[in-house]
Amino acid sequence: MSSNSIYDVIVIGGGPAGMMAAGTAAKHGKRVLLVEKNKVFGKKLSITGGGRCNILNYEPNTRQLLPYYGESEQFLYSTFSQFAVEKTWDFFHGLDLSLVVEARRRTFPVSQKAADVVNTLVKFCKDSGVDMMPDTSVEGFVSNDNEISAVKTSRGNFASKWFILATGGSSHPETGSTGEGLRWLKSLGHTVKQANPNIVPLVAKDDWVKALSGTKLEPVKIIFLGKKTKLIKKGGILFTHFGLSGPTILNSAKEVKELLKDGEVSTAIDCFPDKEIGELRQDILDIFTANKNKDVKNILKTVVPPGMSKTIYGFLPLEMQIKKVHSTTQKERYLLADLLKNLPLTITGTKGLDWAVVSDGGVPLTEVDTRTMRSKVVKNLSLVGDTLHISRPSGGYSLQLCWTTGFVAGNNA
């Protein structure tokens, strides 16, 4: 490729938003260059959804979907009126990637492989005629009077009439999103909101958590007790070697961070949220009565959620640990029920930006024409995906933003 070539569009960053934008622009007959610093495209995309890729959240009614984007809702109607959930579904099916809707409308490729999503997008770009340039780092822009004329790259300068910035945010920097795109935007005159790792696992002080690493509990009720307020959430949690993760934790992290401003947060897990304490006490009594001659140690498996018996055993008073079931007292059985309704731990912090599933942060939508995704500050630049400051929960909402903003930007470049 000659460094003097003039493209119609250069897309910087070969993640989901960049590939969607590049392929869409090329489909419209534009001469498009896609520059990616990694040797492969879609490195972060390939680890999404635990390697399964929660590609979208199947809510075809845009009015129902957009409130999930918080304060950004009002700006996104014109964007989503062009390309929302159903068009995304059709888009991937049209590229022979079948999708399946699972619990809570989370949608995955039928193959359950994020790599298939990456390959589908790479093929979409190639088939649409995009010049794909991996292993090439963009180092900055040549610009004058709020207009960009070329990108400076590790392979020389490339000129273009239009540019689409798809360099992502700053979370999981090992995937390539190291935040330089946001620094360029600032120097070009955009406001860049500080990344705030909002969807992020929580760190616990308690050692017992480590032994449960990999154990999932669903549903639980989890109560975070701040100094002034209490937060109650219900759903699935995952124990990790450092604390807690899983959908309910990730989606609560923003509010827990507020509580953490006043210090450590006392937390209680209700392992049986759908049972009143009296009902649980009765269940325990029934199980104990039916297994009178067993050791307490051996009966716990029948009482507590799968994977939790060793941990709960560790919480019991020593004299109860060594008893036969028939010699336990009512007080001890009540204590076991209380424990299962109020398993205590202490949250000390979050895992921070490096572990964030999405970080908001980036350019506020007030500085973008959301009908086209064109910058209102730089004359020939569009912004897509995680470069934009939009907070959202986990569950496919982030990738939907990539498909929608990528499509609209590619269509309007």
Ligand SMILES: Cc1cc2nc3c(=O)[nH]c(=O)nc-3n(C[C@H](O)[C@H](O)[C@H](O)COP(=O)(O)OP(=O)(O)OC[C@H]3O[C@@H](n4cnc5c(N)ncnc54)[C@H](O)[C@@H]3O)c2cc1C
């Ligand atoms: C662990 C994890 C799991 C997730 N799971 C889900 C999920 O299941 N569903 C969901 O909706 N969202 C999920 N997300 C969020 C989702 O992955 C992101 O919102 C999405 O990848 C953002 O896409 P993007 O194209 O804007 O940026 P990125 O995917 O970050 O892509 C940006 C690309 O730009 C390249 N780049 C950066 N700087 C330069 C440069 N100077 N020169 C050249 N190239 C550059 C990077 O190498 C990178 O490939 C997850 C995130 C993480 C971290």
